[in-house]
Each structure stands twice: as structure tokens, then as C-alpha cells.
Amino acid sequence: MPPAVRFGVNYTPSEGWFHHWLDFDLDSVRADLDSIAALGLDHVRVFPLWPYFQPNRALIRPRAVEQLVALADAAAERGLDVNVDGLQGHLSSFDFLPAWTQTWHRRNLFTDPDVLDGQAAYLRTLAAALADRPNFIGMTLGNEINQFSAGPHPDPDRATPEQVDAWLERMLAACEEGAPGRLHLHAEYDATWYQPDQPFTPAQAARRGTVTAVHSWVFNGTAQRYGRTSVPTEHHAAYLVELSKAWAEEPHRPVWLQEVGAPAPLIPAEHAAAFTEATIAHALDCPDLWGITWWCSHDVSRDLADFPELEYSLGLLTNDRRPKDTAEALAAAARSGVPRPAPRTTALTVPADPALRAALAPGGYVYEAFFRLTADGARPTTVLDVRADDEHHLRARGITEVVTAEQVLPAPRPGTLA
Structure with a gap:
């Protein structure tokens, strides 16, 4: 764990x-980084586009790798550390996959031996290129790559949890080979926690890699169901941080809130700063938080077509690099020097069986119970139902009380929590 919570931006x-x-x-990159550094943030997460960097399985473009290193060096000049996502993958509703995995060369991203060889070589190359840079945090395998493995993706690359586990192990090992001792991780969108048929599982998220990453987006049904100023909406990021801890084998495994943003129109522009402040404050009340990395730095230009409407306005800064009030909210938090919070002593049991993940999602009984406890001021965390009587595990995490959803909501009424 770093001595203080890290604050950064995608x-x-x-x-x-x-x-x-x-x-x-x-x-242009330097000017962007200047506008980010002016907010007092300490790191950026950057995204090479996989098909641009590795257009052929046997070709990782040297010039593209040099440009990535140049970006990292420019960040270092401005006091910014850099995390690099490798397999892009999926960004803002667009898929970026190299031609050697698609159409006439259609091969499974998670199981095909040739694709795995290519992916491992690519990740190893990027990591090795940055391994000697002091400001290089480490690699993230890809951005929400689990969206390729199941519905609602229109053309998923199906895999079993066992195949995904083998894929994660090999890809993380490739990153470690390229840059030994750095912080290497994987990151998925919240279907890992909420969708019963997702082959990327909570256990993998909480046990593979150096830290656990969570991505919090309230357009997942939370803001629609409960409202923009509700307890679930303002505490959703904190919920995912604490939910992830149920599966962790280390009692104080760090959790990185790697993506969180204020999506319009569910979070209107005039309310975005208040949502940002509330989300950050509640996340900072989670012990073992590694950092908060806001999505995103700059708005998408209106000159670019076909993005979902919400994607154009998620930036902390406008397209011409002017800070919004959300930027000041994040900057204020970065300046605050908030002390590490006390342990969360009340734990809500969650089902260990991944087939029951719908209970953890908006409207589910675990979800409803967690936010009822939160509304009552209990500062809950979570524990697997199979560990609820494990005194050693509970003591190591500082848990003194374990409750079930049935005890919290004896007659739950989904969708009514405010």
C-alpha cells in the first residue's frame, strides 16, 4: 500500500x-499532461490501442512503443506516474481488436494458442520498454476485457472460468517477465461481480494480480433504479471496493478504484461536482484503498462521430483543456491528505457461489441489504458465507459482527431503497 491514497485520471x-x-x-500530449498535473494529481492511466501497436501477430511496431515511452517520459517530467493498459480492447463503446483475431482469422481471445502467444509477446514488450522508468507503475492487462467473454457483447469469445484463469495467469506472468516487481493487474467491468454467466469471476478479480481493480458506473441500473442522489448511487463505488474484499485471500489486499465517472444525463452536469465529491468521500472511507483514478481527463471532441452521448462530457477538463467543477472536486480531495479510515467492523455475508451473483447486483438482496446498512450508518464490508464463522479470517480483517441479508431486510422490497 502507498502511504496515502493515490489520485489520478484515465x-x-x-x-x-x-x-x-x-x-x-x-x-499536444505535453499540453494535456500539463493540464492534468495542474490539478495536483499523481498518476495517469494510458491506453495504447492494440491493433495500432500490434497490427500483425508477429509485428509489434517499434515506433509505436517508442511513442508510448515518450508519453511516459513526458508524464515523469510533470511528476506523474503511469499505468499502461495493454489489450485495447474496448473503450467507450468501441472495440479495438487486431485483424489477426477477426473475420477470416477469427480466433478466440482467451483460448487460441496463437492468439495467446501474440498477446503475451505484446504485453511483455510494452512492460519491458518501460521497466527502467521510475514513474512506471505497471501494466493492466486490458480495459474491461471481460466484456468480450459473454453477453451482452454481440459476438463474444466464449471461455470457461478455468480457461479465463489460465489466461490471466499467463498474461500477468508476461507482464512480470517484462517488468519484474511492478504492480501488474487485470481489470473488468462490473459484470464480474453482478452477472451469473460471466466467466471472469469475483475470486479471480480479488486474487489474481498485485491489487484488485473495480470500475464503478452508476448507469448499470443503480442511478436509474434508485435516483441520482440516493445512497446506492453515491456509495456505489465504495460498495464495489468493499464487495471485492469478500473474495480476497489477503486480509488487507489493496483495492484500486480504477474507473469511476459522472455519466450524463443520469448525473446532470449541474450535479456532477456534488456526485464526484460524494463518491470520493465515501470511497475514502474504505480501508485498504490504493487509489482513485477518475474517468476521464478530457472530453471527447464533438468533431468525432458515433460515440454514445454520455461519452462526450465525461472529462474533468473540456476538449480545450479548461477544468470543470468536477476537476476541482477531485483536486480538492487530492490536496486534502485524508487519513486512512478505521476498519469496517460489520460484515454482510455474500454468496460464494458465482451462479448467485445476481444477488449482488442492483435490485438484488445483498445489494439492498448493504445499502440499508449504509443508510443506517453501519459502514459495512462483506464476507463470503463460507467464511462467516472463520474467526481467524474475521479477526484479521477487524470484523466483529456478521449479519445476513435476511436479518437486515426481513421483508425486502427491491427498488425502494432511497
Whole structure:
């Protein structure tokens, strides 16, 4: 764990979005990083687009790798550390997969031996290129790559949990081979926690890699069901942080809130700063929080077509690099020096069986019970039902009380919690 919670941002270039890799302009990148550093943040998460960097399975473009290193060095000059996502993968509703995995060369991303060889070589190459940079945090395997493994993706690459586990092990090992001792992790969107047929499981999220990553988006049914100022909406990020701890084998495994943002129109622009402040404050009340990395740095330019409407306005800064009130909310938190919180002593039991994950999702009985406890001021965490009587485990986590959803909500009425 770092001595203090890290504050950073997912870097979305102000010119050309992630297509900027096709026309890489280091001066533009420097100006973007200046506007990020001015907020007092300490790190950026950056996104090479996989098909631009590895257009052929046997070709990892040296020039593209050099540009990534140049971006990392420019960040270092501004006091910013860098985490690099490798397999992009999926960003803002668009899929970016190399041609050697698609159509006439259609091969499964998680099980095909040739694809795995190519992915491992790519991740190892990026990690090795940055291994000697002091400001290199480490690699994230990809951005929400679990969305490729099941519905609602229109053309999923099906895999079993066992195959996904083998994929994670090999890809994380490739990152470690390239940059030994760095913080290497994987990150999925919340279907890992909520969707029963997802082959990426909570146990994998909480046990594979150096830290657990969670991505919190309240357009998942939370804001629609409970309202923009409700307890579930303002505490959703904190819920995912605490939910992940149920599966962790280490009692104080760090959790990184790697993505969280204020999506319009569910969070209107005039309410975005208040939502940001509340989300950050509640996340900071979670012990073992590694950091908060807001999505995202800069708005998507209106000159670019076909993005979902909400994607155009998620930036802390406008497309011309002017900070919004959400930027000040994050900057204020970064300046605050908030002390580490006390342990959460009340634990809600959650089912260990991944087939029961719907109970953890918006409207589910675990979800409802957690936020009833939260509304009552209990500061809950979670524990697996199979560990609820494990005194050693509970003591190591500082848990003194274990409750079930039935005890909290003897007659639950989904959708009514405010």
C-alpha cells in the first residue's frame, strides 16, 4: 500500500481521442499532461490501442512503443506516474481488436494458442520498454476485457472460468517477465461481480494480480433504479471496493478504484461536482484503498462521430483543456491528505457461489441489504458465507459482527431503497 491514497485520471487525449496514436503529437500530449498535473494529481492511466501497436501477430511496431515511452517520459517530467493498459480492447463503446483475431482469422481471445502467444509477446514488450522508468507503475492487462467473454457483447469469445484463469495467469506472468516487481493487474467491468454467466469471476478479480481493480458506473441500473442522489448511487463505488474484499485471500489486499465517472444525463452536469465529491468521500472511507483514478481527463471532441452521448462530457477538463467543477472536486480531495479510515467492523455475508451473483447486483438482496446498512450508518464490508464463522479470517480483517441479508431486510422490497 502507498502511504496515502493515490489520485489520478484515465488519460483521454484532447486531440484525436485514442486515435492520437495514428498522428502522435508529443507537444499536444505535453499540453494535456500539463493540464492534468495542474490539478495536483499523481498518476495517469494510458491506453495504447492494440491493433495500432500490434497490427500483425508477429509485428509489434517499434515506433509505436517508442511513442508510448515518450508519453511516459513526458508524464515523469510533470511528476506523474503511469499505468499502461495493454489489450485495447474496448473503450467507450468501441472495440479495438487486431485483424489477426477477426473475420477470416477469427480466433478466440482467451483460448487460441496463437492468439495467446501474440498477446503475451505484446504485453511483455510494452512492460519491458518501460521497466527502467521510475514513474512506471505497471501494466493492466486490458480495459474491461471481460466484456468480450459473454453477453451482452454481440459476438463474444466464449471461455470457461478455468480457461479465463489460465489466461490471466499467463498474461500477468508476461507482464512480470517484462517488468519484474511492478504492480501488474487485470481489470473488468462490473459484470464480474453482478452477472451469473460471466466467466471472469469475483475470486479471480480479488486474487489474481498485485491489487484488485473495480470500475464503478452508476448507469448499470443503480442511478436509474434508485435516483441520482440516493445512497446506492453515491456509495456505489465504495460498495464495489468493499464487495471485492469478500473474495480476497489477503486480509488487507489493496483495492484500486480504477474507473469511476459522472455519466450524463443520469448525473446532470449541474450535479456532477456534488456526485464526484460524494463518491470520493465515501470511497475514502474504505480501508485498504490504493487509489482513485477518475474517468476521464478530457472530453471527447464533438468533431468525432458515433460515440454514445454520455461519452462526450465525461472529462474533468473540456476538449480545450479548461477544468470543470468536477476537476476541482477531485483536486480538492487530492490536496486534502485524508487519513486512512478505521476498519469496517460489520460484515454482510455474500454468496460464494458465482451462479448467485445476481444477488449482488442492483435490485438484488445483498445489494439492498448493504445499502440499508449504509443508510443506517453501519459502514459495512462483506464476507463470503463460507467464511462467516472463520474467526481467524474475521479477526484479521477487524470484523466483529456478521449479519445476513435476511436479518437486515426481513421483508425486502427491491427498488425502494432511497
